[in-house]
Amino acid sequence: MFRGWVFFALYLTVFPGVMGAVQQLTGSELPVAETNVLYYLLCAALLFLLLWTFLRQSFDRLLDRLAENLLAAAVGLAAAAALRFLVGLIPLPVQNPNTMSYPEQFALSPAATAVILVLLMPVVEEILFRGLIFGNLRRYSRGLAYGLAVPVYAVYCVWQFVYAYGVIDWRYLLLALEYLPMSAALCWCYERGQSIWSAVLLHMALNGVTLYTSLAL
Incomplete structure (x- = not known):
């Protein structure tokens, strides 16, 4: 786990x-989306090299407890969707730049965006936020694991927008509310299924639904 924390x-x-x-050096030679694909591929490859034993053992648990893991992913998907709908009823002072940018990104590079x-x-973030943070904290305290891992991931999803537009705007941190249901569902799915790969599958489904709905609006 030390390698994971580093x-x-x-x-x-x-x-x-x-x-x-890298993006500045390549300029227009390589589109941003394709550069991001290479970035996440490199991150995933490094994580597999550093945490291979953990990931292989977790995959074995996925196969050994396939029904439990699939059920956990299905319940997590339904719960995250329901809670996200309720959170969406809360009026926020700013709009989410992530979902607003998906249609444009998909129009420019559909395959790379998907x-x-x-x-x-999902692979990179689940290994880090659920496997590393939540999994390690869960060994000491279930309450501490949920109390820290859930908001940490939610804030991680939006913190860059605080200063992304030339001025510091702390209102964008309120968008973390939109990611709390997803973060909680992913932690619960990992804990329930006892395999990081069920959380990866759930994360893939949630991101797929988010991409589809943003394009349909």
């Missing part, structure tokens, strides 16, 4: 800067 620290601090530098959101991003 990777997580680099993922939050160093990798985004490297990614921005691969990032539905395949690569």
Whole structure:
């Protein structure tokens, strides 16, 4: 797990800067979406190398408890959708830039956008946020694991928007409310199924639904 924590620290601090530098160097030669595909592929490959034993054992648990894991993913999907609908009734002062940008990203690079959101991003984020953070905290305290891991992921999804538009706007942190149901459902799914791969499947389904609904609006 030490290797995982080192990777997580680099993922939050160093990798985004490297990614921005690569995009500036390539310029128009490689579209942003395709560059992001390479970025997440590299992250996923490194995680597999660093945490192979954990991921293989977790895959064995997925197969051994296939019914429990699929049920956990299905229940998590329904619960996250219902809670997300209720949270959507809360009037927020800002709109979510993520969902607003999906139609444009998909129009420019449909395949790359789908691969990032539905395949690569769920794998990387579940290994880090559920497998590493929630899984380690769960060993010491179930309440602490949910109390920290759920809001940490929700804030992670929106913190970059606080200063993304040239000025610091703390209102964008309120968008974390929209990600709390998803984060809680993913933690519960991982705990219930005892395999990180059921949470990955649930994350893929949730991102797929989000992409589809954003394109349908």
